[in-house]
Amino acid sequence: MDRALIRSFGRRVRLGMVGGGSDSIIGGTHLLALRADGYCELVAGAMSVQPEIALSSAQSQMIDRERAYTDWRVMLEREAERSDRIDAVVIATPPQLHFPIAKAFLECGIDVICEKPMTRDLAEAQELVHLVRDNNRIFCLTHCYSGFPMTRHARALIKQGAIGRVRMIDVIFAVGDPGTSVDPENPEDRHWRFRATSIGKASILGEVNSHAYHMAGFVTELKGQRVSAHLATFAKNREVFDNLYATVEFSDGAAGRFWSSYVAAGNDQGFSFVIIGETGQLRWSEEDPEYLWFKPIGGPAIRHSRGYDSNDPSATRHDRFRAGYAEGYGLAFANLYVDFAQAVMARQLGRPYREYLAILPSVEDGLSGMKFIEAATLSHEQGGRWVDCAPPN
Amino acid sequence: MDRALIRSFGRRVRLGMVGGGSDSIIGGTHLLALRADGYCELVAGAMSVQPEIALSSAQSQMIDRERAYTDWRVMLEREAERSDRIDAVVIATPPQLHFPIAKAFLECGIDVICEKPMTRDLAEAQELVHLVRDNNRIFCLTHCYSGFPMTRHARALIKQGAIGRVRMIDVIFAVGDPGTSVDPENPEDRHWRFRATSIGKASILGEVNSHAYHMAGFVTELKGQRVSAHLATFAKNREVFDNLYATVEFSDGAAGRFWSSYVAAGNDQGFSFVIIGETGQLRWSEEDPEYLWFKPIGGPAIRHSRGYDSNDPSATRHDRFRAGYAEGYGLAFANLYVDFAQAVMARQLGRPYREYLAILPSVEDGLSGMKFIEAATLSHEQGGRWVDCAPPN
Amino acid sequence: MDRALIRSFGRRVRLGMVGGGSDSIIGGTHLLALRADGYCELVAGAMSVQPEIALSSAQSQMIDRERAYTDWRVMLEREAERSDRIDAVVIATPPQLHFPIAKAFLECGIDVICEKPMTRDLAEAQELVHLVRDNNRIFCLTHCYSGFPMTRHARALIKQGAIGRVRMIDVIFAVGDPGTSVDPENPEDRHWRFRATSIGKASILGEVNSHAYHMAGFVTELKGQRVSAHLATFAKNREVFDNLYATVEFSDGAAGRFWSSYVAAGNDQGFSFVIIGETGQLRWSEEDPEYLWFKPIGGPAIRHSRGYDSNDPSATRHDRFRAGYAEGYGLAFANLYVDFAQAVMARQLGRPYREYLAILPSVEDGLSGMKFIEAATLSHEQGGRWVDCAPPN
């Protein structure tokens, strides 16, 4: 990893975080990812809606007491006044808060890293696209699986024609852990992910399947056109859907499927894809992330490994270790932070910075994702009818 | 493998074969399977509709010249007159001939081993069920993947409750070899598998997906209730569908998916399943057939191997080699022949024989399969509408 | 598999078997292997030293009563008189009987298939080489792992220079099953494999390691030059060695290791190799036999699969199924029988037949193997001293 840019910048990118405290599932991953390569430092935070957790979480992260906030609005106000104010905010809250927080920070000239699903609905997403553009900010949606070198290499191989024209896209994100879980009898005791009132009955589309849908477009550069979806609920006392089967028509005549689940008992992480073209296929699984299988038709299978110089530059530019030394999930997530931080640094130094953002999940990707969620929900409600899901212009 | 029965019987089961000659794809596998364990011998054959191929194929199999036929009707007539006539006939012809051949031999008191799909349509299947029952014959449909010890072990584990109540069934039979194939310009030059006139436009349902559908029922003992199917054609000049995506509702509240394909470029064989229950899952792939993965929720994965004494008796009773010595596809296919031959021997010896047939694919399984083909075809024609596919009584 | 030769020959190759009855470990594998492809038939046998087992085993194999013998000498005498006498004898007895049986049949003009280790000692091996040559017979030593298409492909790839000059050879045959076994207190009750008096204290060298040593030479075409060996005994009440570690210097400057064991608890079959050259490596494991891994230096790993047309002809010429349909151990063993039978047929038809024997384990291979056994035993006795093991001329 080339460090000339950070030497020129002379400091780390300063981040503030909203949510992501010790009561968060994803917070710890962001924290590790932002620290790992030394490009960023967390200097401020309103890390929980629970004040006590917000403060103890900030303390655990060695955030100065004066920058440990209990309300993101206060954080924005105070940070805006500082000369060493944060360069960017990390939004790691439940999804219904993404939009107002992002809006406020963007309008204050602060770049944004935002968890998925991007917004609560399509209308918010459309507005957020305009906010990012109008305020001319850097925005990254943390579809973290696009940070793995081997998904980036897959994207490059497909672009280079390794498997010919893409015909079929099969993406699975079937999580197993909570498979047996009986949701608590008392609705109040249920996690927000499983509460229809807080997040909507079809929350699996945003919480889980949005990663799969982004990945389909990320590696193939095709767009969903129509979707036929079936949602179902298996777990006891569960008020939201916990399983999705969807069939999708993509641009350029490709077809595909998605399976997202909270009840794939026995699965661990459960994210994988198979992309089939006219002359071969690519396979990748998040549980075995250092490898990308390329199987050309009629010949031996080729197992690409992270770390080889022969990989695409998009897959090698963050390599920390040689092939055989697994980088894993944390450093894949960190790749997003490096890309983001380099863009922020380059821009503040007045250098070209768009290249760093080229394959980072964008606000437009978030918009496509929200469109798909809306379409799939509608299709399910109409008995699996084909519904248009092409991203709005 | 216990050989007391064959010693009592004092000879091998005598088989005749219709089709399966050197112009057949599947014939060689039947021949190996019937020979491998020494329970059967091929003594007669009308192995091709091309007389020359029929005779040379019989000669390759060391069939006596007088029992090398060029017409199955003649074969039936002549064999019926012999004191050493065949005990059973193997039908390895294109599917449209299965019914008339099976009917003729059954009515002549000869047992039947029949390739899939069982018949041309549902009506024939229903009639065949009656023919088998009325003539009181032994009938085996060669859904060969049910011959693998590890699919049998999967069935036993599910029955024993290893994964709890079954929730999801995902079966794939996505073949890759002919993926790039451009079918010949001249329809006359196309293989019968890809000719709509000979076999129907939705032939992939019978030729490929019938195996997947049988497997779903074989391992879970659940029945399909409703299907929503999408068929598509990808290959150039192809007059039949070459890709199927189907979503299915099964009995007992389970849901599932099928993907069958001729254009999964880069796949080799491409048959696999994942069965998910409330407390764990089972995974098996035909390309790695000696292993069955059992993943209970929240604990280590357990890799069952063919050959262990701790496996279910249905999985061990044909074991030829210890664990670690792969038996592979040919001997899995042979397991059907051993079961079938043992049933034939036991019955002729006046002993109980039904146990040998207990998990062999039956004429009723064939009927269920034909019902599913009809329902899936209709669903596709109606834009993926849910169509009832529960097997007729 | 081309069947023109068997059609010309007009019958199957007639085999007699000595040993291999129901009290034998390896007999069933030979029987399956000889039957599978229809090139051979077992027409005579003296299948056990126990007369009762000899007769019931013959009966199980549908051998005519008059050709079911209880003494191999009688079998030789009677068969020699028949016009339809056996073409070849299969010797599947304990090793101390291999030599006298092979000698007698060879001198009677009957070809030989012989189990390993070839003889009891080096002197017998040297004499057997002369017997085969002087009687001008076809002889095959069943080092069955050389029958796997992927070990044959490995051999071809090395010959073609795929991994450059060979530097390191690592072969393991570490069997796990009897790992916990406490041998019976009473020496009389121990299996002959574990009786020093019947087979010698270093029997693991012949029973197990001879396969590994043959494989090293088979795939690399290099010869062992010097060996440093350590033998040990781990199991309770065991009178023979049950573990071997050996370091070997090969011709052309290569080095290597062998590990053979009866006490590798938790292993199933346990046979594998890694061959490393200057520019890459090949890996194969008997438990995953359809694949051969070729890893060139600095680039993606390539997984060759049995069944591809692009494989070496030595690896494809017996292909029964397409890639993805595992052939397994039984059919790999059967490949030796096909090669052997084709040689026998071609020779009797007056056609060139040496090509069929080109890579079959030969009597000379057996001689090399016996030399290694002698050298390794000596090395162990002398504290691991380097001992010359180059095959005698």
Added chain:
Amino acid sequence: MDRALIRSFGRRVRLGMVGGGSDSIIGGTHLLALRADGYCELVAGAMSVQPEIALSSAQSQMIDRERAYTDWRVMLEREAERSDRIDAVVIATPPQLHFPIAKAFLECGIDVICEKPMTRDLAEAQELVHLVRDNNRIFCLTHCYSGFPMTRHARALIKQGAIGRVRMIDVIFAVGDPGTSVDPENPEDRHWRFRATSIGKASILGEVNSHAYHMAGFVTELKGQRVSAHLATFAKNREVFDNLYATVEFSDGAAGRFWSSYVAAGNDQGFSFVIIGETGQLRWSEEDPEYLWFKPIGGPAIRHSRGYDSNDPSATRHDRFRAGYAEGYGLAFANLYVDFAQAVMARQLGRPYREYLAILPSVEDGLSGMKFIEAATLSHEQGGRWVDCAPPN
């Protein structure tokens, strides 16, 4: 990961680093490992013997200019005077410098993290043991593979008797990358790892095999007793040995092998082990580090995964992600830093701290390793003779 301790401590552990700059192979890994979890911060460094590289490396790491040193002696002197002086030093230099640097910092009351091999020779190692004890310091030798949760779980399983008494230990560290490398004609141009004058001809024993030897003792808690070693050189122009085969006798009657290599062409990282006991085995490979295979005799294989609550506490206490989200090599290395930092924090807080060091590679482990190196070198020089390698008291 519990963060109560760091909140009590109120700051990160302050580290200085000697070596590990941009001209170092291992430095980047230390930097990532110390940053990842936020327990440590790098505040000082003399990161290269090349002053320019030392300064630019420090700048890349955002070290204050006044604490960016070009000489470790100066660093020690200046840091010793500071109130915010470093708590510990990381020694990531070539091995001949480890001892003097460690000695100087230890004597100044600063804890030490030291790269392997620990010292240049056995005498230095013995002295270092006394220095650590006499100065009562915390010392960690970065045998990083002991940081993987699954090697820690292996250690716990063996201790619990999962595989019975250990019989065989097989550890491989066969690196492939430099396999083809022809060392430069001019000895001056060769990397210090391959220069006999700088590091000794048998440097592979310290640079590579010391990890394997430590791992053998780490997971089994057995001690090497005698070694028979063969060293060889394969690469052109290479002045040091690049391949080691060793056979070892361990305490409690166990036996084992080591293979360490720089010329295992086609391997990537190449570190793995198999430990065989009386009733089963454990297998682990650094290239697939999230899994630990436990194969009990006669039953299904069990694949343990990092991240399950059922794993041993030593394997779970640093878990950052759930099972299925690979942590990889960097975070395994980071586990050593967390253990070390927690010990430093606890001790400075006056709390019990030894538990944090319980399984960290110690100065005594380093001594055992140096003894083995000396013994193996001697054995090779004497033609593979058995040489005593039991660690000195």
